[in-house]
Amino acid sequence: MAKKITNKEHETTTMESFSLITDYDIHLFKSGKHYKLYEKMGARMATHNGQEGAYFAVWAPNARTVSVIGNFNHWKRDQHVLHARWDQSGIWEGFFPDIKHGEAYKYAIDSNSGQQLEKSDPFATFCETPPKTASIIWQPKYEWKDQAWLEERKRQVGKPKPYSVYEVHFGSWRKKMDEGGRSLTYPEMAIELVNYVKDLGFTHVEFLPLMEHPFYGSWGYQLTGYYAPTSRYGSPEDFMYMVDCFHNAGIGVILDWVPSHFPGDAHGLFTFDGTYLYEHEDPRKGFHPDWKSYIFNYGRNEVRSFLISNAVYWLDKFHIDGLRVDAVASMLYLDYSRKAGEWIPNQYGGNENIEAITFLKEMNEVVYGQFPDAITIAEESTSWPGVSRPTYLGGLGFGQKWMMGWMHDTLSYFKHDSVHRKYHQNEITFSIMYAFTENFMLPLSHDEVVHGKGSLLGRMPGDEWKRFANLRLLFSYMFTHPGSKLVFMGGEFGQSAEWNHEKSLDWHLLQYDPHRGVQKLMQDLNRLYRTELALYQHAFDPKGFQWIDYGDRENSVIAYQRNGDAREDMLIVVCNFTPEVRYHYRIGVPYRGQWKEIFNSDDQQYFGSGVLNHGLLATSPVKYHGRDYSVSLTLPPLAMVVLRLEKEINEFELNDLGT
Structure with missing residues (x-):
C-alpha cells in the first residue's frame, strides 16, 4: 500500500518501500562504474504489491524536495512526491500506481537555494516533440529481426573490412514537398534511405545526432534528451525498425554522439537541481565560448556513469554499430578556443584536460569490452597522439579518427586552378607522411558545405565540365587513398548549392547528365x-x-600502388590533376605482364570525355620509377585510372614466346 502523507493543505502519495536500485547499484554509481544506469534510473512501468504503476528515480543531490508533475495531477508539485534515499546517493525515487504508460511528465525540483525548477528526465527514453519539453513514460517494445547481421558482425571482429560511410542530416535529406515540406519519418526512411544507400553501395550510414534536441538549427548537436531518439520523426520503436531495416539490407548504422557539451535550456541538464550538477561551476572549465553551451564535469563519478551508460545504451538497446564522438579536441584541451586567463591549467601546469582524457579512455574500454564488434570514431582535429591506439599502449582507445588534415589539404589543393597546381603538389601528397600514425577515416563532412564554404561542386574551379571532372577526380582519389571514407549527403550527386538544414537536398538535379554521372561514379567507386x-x-x-x-x-x-597480401590483389592508381590528355605516359610497375584498366573516372557514363585505355597494356622491359618494368598509357583529363595485373608473364613464358 502507498504511504499517505497529509498536511493542512495537500495530500501526497508515494511508495517509499519500493525500489529498483540496489546497494550495489549505488556503489557503482558513486564510483563512476555503473555502465547500465538506464536499467535503473528514469521512469519505467513496474508492479508492486500486485499494483501496476510507474517507478521514478532521479539524481538531484542538492534538492530540498522533488516531485513528479504531469497531466495526471494537473502539473501540481505536491501530489506525487519522491523521497530521498537514505544512502546519501542524491537519488530521489518513488512508485505511483495511478500513473500510466505514455504519460507526459517532468520533475518539479525545489532547490536548497529556493529555486523552483521543472526539468525533463535525463534518462527519458521518449520526449514530447519540440518545442514541447516534457518527457514521456515509454518502455519500447520491439522484436528485432537482425540476428544474422549481429552474428556476422561478431564473426568479422579483427578482420579487415571496408568502411564507406554516407553521412546524413535526417531532417533535410528528403522532404515531402506535397505535404508542406515535412521531413520523412523513421519508417519512411527505412524504405527510401535504406534503398538509396544500398543502391549506391555504402557500407554504413552515419546520422548527425538523433537524440532529442530542442533547437532544430543545432543539427542535433545541442542535446537535452541523451537517451531518447528525437520524436520529430516517430517513436523509439520506429527508430528501432529503421535500424533493423538497415541491418537487413547489409548496412551498418553509426550515430553522432555528443559527450562534449550540452545547452542551457531551462528544462535540460543545466543547473539540474539548482546547482552546477552535470557541469563545472567555474565557467573557465564549464562554459564553452564557441557554442555557448556547458561542459560536462568529467571528474564527477556520477556524470561519468551517466555518459558511459549512454554510450552503451545506444549499442545495447538500439543495436547501433558505432558512435562517432563529436568535438573530441574541445574535450582534450583546457584552453580550447580560450584566451590567456580564460582557462585553468591542470595540476601539472599543462593544458591537457586529464579528467576528460581518462573519461574517453574508460568510455572506449567499456564500449569495446561489451561490444568488441562495434566501433568508436573520433572527430579530433589536432595532432594529439594515439587517438585510435589502444589504451594499454597509451592511446585514447578509439577505433578510428577523422583525418582532418587530409580533408583541409585536399580541398585546398582542388580549389587551385589546374595551371597553378604544380606549385602545390605537396598539398596532395603530404597526407601519406602521417597516414598510418592513426586509423584514419577520410571525411568530406557536413562541416565542409556550410557557413559560406559552398558545396563541394561549388569549390571546384573551371567551367561546368571541369568542375564536374574535378569533383569526380576528388572522389576517385579519396576512394583509393589509404583509410576509410565518409561523404556527406548531396556530395554523391554534385549538389550545387550549399547545404541548408531547412531544405531538402536538390534531388531535381538528377535529371541532368553531369549530376547523374557523379552519382553513377559514386556507385562504381563503392563497388570498386x-x-x-x-x-x-x-x-x-x-x-x-x-x-x-x-x-x-x-x-x-x-x-601509387595499393597492396593486399596477394600479388594479384595489387592495384596501380594514376591521377592527372590537369585538363590535358597525356599520351604515352610511362609509369613503372613491379611485374612483367599485361595490365588492364578497371576504372577510369573520365568514362562517358560519368559525364567524362571518354578517354579510356582499351584492351590490355603490355609491360616493357624499360626500367622506370625504380622498377624493372613499365607500361605506357593515356592519362585522361582531370581524371584517375586504376590498373590491375591481368596476366603475369614469367621468364619461362617469355622463352616460349621467343622474347
Whole structure:
C-alpha cells in the first residue's frame, strides 16, 4: 500500500518501500562504474504489491524536495512526491500506481537555494516533440529481426573490412514537398534511405545526432534528451525498425554522439537541481565560448556513469554499430578556443584536460569490452597522439579518427586552378607522411558545405565540365587513398548549392547528365572499394601503400600502388590533376605482364570525355620509377585510372614466346 502523507493543505502519495536500485547499484554509481544506469534510473512501468504503476528515480543531490508533475495531477508539485534515499546517493525515487504508460511528465525540483525548477528526465527514453519539453513514460517494445547481421558482425571482429560511410542530416535529406515540406519519418526512411544507400553501395550510414534536441538549427548537436531518439520523426520503436531495416539490407548504422557539451535550456541538464550538477561551476572549465553551451564535469563519478551508460545504451538497446564522438579536441584541451586567463591549467601546469582524457579512455574500454564488434570514431582535429591506439599502449582507445588534415589539404589543393597546381603538389601528397600514425577515416563532412564554404561542386574551379571532372577526380582519389571514407549527403550527386538544414537536398538535379554521372561514379567507386581487397585490407598499415611517383609536379600527376597480401590483389592508381590528355605516359610497375584498366573516372557514363585505355597494356622491359618494368598509357583529363595485373608473364613464358 502507498504511504499517505497529509498536511493542512495537500495530500501526497508515494511508495517509499519500493525500489529498483540496489546497494550495489549505488556503489557503482558513486564510483563512476555503473555502465547500465538506464536499467535503473528514469521512469519505467513496474508492479508492486500486485499494483501496476510507474517507478521514478532521479539524481538531484542538492534538492530540498522533488516531485513528479504531469497531466495526471494537473502539473501540481505536491501530489506525487519522491523521497530521498537514505544512502546519501542524491537519488530521489518513488512508485505511483495511478500513473500510466505514455504519460507526459517532468520533475518539479525545489532547490536548497529556493529555486523552483521543472526539468525533463535525463534518462527519458521518449520526449514530447519540440518545442514541447516534457518527457514521456515509454518502455519500447520491439522484436528485432537482425540476428544474422549481429552474428556476422561478431564473426568479422579483427578482420579487415571496408568502411564507406554516407553521412546524413535526417531532417533535410528528403522532404515531402506535397505535404508542406515535412521531413520523412523513421519508417519512411527505412524504405527510401535504406534503398538509396544500398543502391549506391555504402557500407554504413552515419546520422548527425538523433537524440532529442530542442533547437532544430543545432543539427542535433545541442542535446537535452541523451537517451531518447528525437520524436520529430516517430517513436523509439520506429527508430528501432529503421535500424533493423538497415541491418537487413547489409548496412551498418553509426550515430553522432555528443559527450562534449550540452545547452542551457531551462528544462535540460543545466543547473539540474539548482546547482552546477552535470557541469563545472567555474565557467573557465564549464562554459564553452564557441557554442555557448556547458561542459560536462568529467571528474564527477556520477556524470561519468551517466555518459558511459549512454554510450552503451545506444549499442545495447538500439543495436547501433558505432558512435562517432563529436568535438573530441574541445574535450582534450583546457584552453580550447580560450584566451590567456580564460582557462585553468591542470595540476601539472599543462593544458591537457586529464579528467576528460581518462573519461574517453574508460568510455572506449567499456564500449569495446561489451561490444568488441562495434566501433568508436573520433572527430579530433589536432595532432594529439594515439587517438585510435589502444589504451594499454597509451592511446585514447578509439577505433578510428577523422583525418582532418587530409580533408583541409585536399580541398585546398582542388580549389587551385589546374595551371597553378604544380606549385602545390605537396598539398596532395603530404597526407601519406602521417597516414598510418592513426586509423584514419577520410571525411568530406557536413562541416565542409556550410557557413559560406559552398558545396563541394561549388569549390571546384573551371567551367561546368571541369568542375564536374574535378569533383569526380576528388572522389576517385579519396576512394583509393589509404583509410576509410565518409561523404556527406548531396556530395554523391554534385549538389550545387550549399547545404541548408531547412531544405531538402536538390534531388531535381538528377535529371541532368553531369549530376547523374557523379552519382553513377559514386556507385562504381563503392563497388570498386568493396571488391578490391587492396583498397581496404591494409587501410591503416604502410604495407598497403607504396608511391610510384609523387614528384611529377610539372604535369601535376601522381601514381601509387595499393597492396593486399596477394600479388594479384595489387592495384596501380594514376591521377592527372590537369585538363590535358597525356599520351604515352610511362609509369613503372613491379611485374612483367599485361595490365588492364578497371576504372577510369573520365568514362562517358560519368559525364567524362571518354578517354579510356582499351584492351590490355603490355609491360616493357624499360626500367622506370625504380622498377624493372613499365607500361605506357593515356592519362585522361582531370581524371584517375586504376590498373590491375591481368596476366603475369614469367621468364619461362617469355622463352616460349621467343622474347
